[in-house]
Amino acid sequence: MTHVRSIFLSDVHLGTRACQAERLLEFLAEHSCDNLFLVGDIVDFWAMRRSMYWSAAQNTVVQKILKRARHGVRVIFVPGNHDEIAREHVGASFGNIRVERELVHTAADGRRYLLVHGDEFDQVTKYHRWIAVLGDRAYGLVVRLNRILSKARCALGIAGHWSLSGYVKTKVKGAVNFIFDYEEAVMRHARERRVDGVICGHIHAAVVRESDHLVYINCGDWVDNCTAILEHADGRMELVRWLGRVAAAERAPAVAAPAVLARALPDPPADGVPPATGRIGARPAARRAA
Numbered sequence: 001m002t003h004v005r006s007i008f009l010s011d012v013h014l015g016t017r018a019c020q021a022e023r024l025l026e027f028l029a030e031h032s033c034d035n036l037f038l039v040g041d042i043v044d045f046w047a048m049r050r051s052m053y054w055s056a057a058q059n060t061v062v063q064k065i066l067k068r069a070r071h072g073v074r075v076i077f078v079p080g081n082h083d084e085i086a087r088e089h090v091g092a093s094f095g096n097i098r099v100e101r102e103l104v105h106t107a108a109d110g111r112r113y114l115l116v117h118g119d120e121f122d123q124v125t126k127y128h129r130w131i132a133v134l135g136d137r138a139y140g141l142v143v144r145l146n147r148i149l150s151k152a153r154c155a156l157g158i159a160g161h162w163s164l165s166g167y168v169k170t171k172v173k174g175a176v177n178f179i180f181d182y183e184e185a186v187m188r189h190a191r192e193r194r195v196d197g198v199i200c201g202h203i204h205a206a207v208v209r210e211s212d213h214l215v216y217i218n219c220g221d222w223v224d225n226c227t228a229i230l231e232h233a234d235g236r237m238e239l240v241r242w243l244g245r246v247a248a249a250e251r252a253p254a255v256a257a258p259a260v261l262a263r264a265l266p267d268p269p270a271d272g273v274p275p276a277t278g279r280i281g282a283r284p285a286a287r288r289a290a
């Protein structure tokens, strides 16, 4: 068991089939902390409205978090857009878990970090909420359609190759711009708030990066990537990608050179099949494609 000053988690998406609750339980069992920050989209009320999936492991995740709060761990919940219902209760506490809209956390090294889920900096969810809801389902549909399409072309004996997912990939270049725009908007906000860094989630793209004396940290998610941010006793921030008990946590040094961070988050295989120990799903794979 590793003890850290703080654990930052976002985008767990409890209530969905995609939530990797078992892995999160393993991770929590290996890491104790003084502070636990839940940086939004912990419970996915949007998905639960469509169809609810609540496993025993997901139940245990909630119980473990409540237990920590009961036993003196400071637990703070900053709601995201999928659990925005909790935003109505900002300032209130539930079972010792305090709900905050935004929060400044002072790390052990004195650096001040703004904690925010980050959906307000996502131009898509901000102005076109329906696109975001659709987008969730649309990607899965494209992958399925592509499979059917290539079978049909094969059956009809059509030569040559036209790939729907290839077509979508050219559109994904837009997604790369989207991540860039998002990070820029978050950083701008952090600069206005005169903090040393920002810790957010929302786009399922974990990273610790410093530029122009400002640290940008994204917690990633527990749907595809199983990532968390740890604050060590000296205030060092570390991105951890949980690969399961057998593989142990693969770690990237905090505020490292981009090359090191890139190694910590290897590219998924081109066919989209997750590696044996990885959990890289189709969505972030597409988003990371250049």
Ligand SMILES: [Mn+2]
Binding pocket: 040, 041, 080, 081, 082, 117, 119, 201, 202, 203
């Ligand atoms: Mn979100």
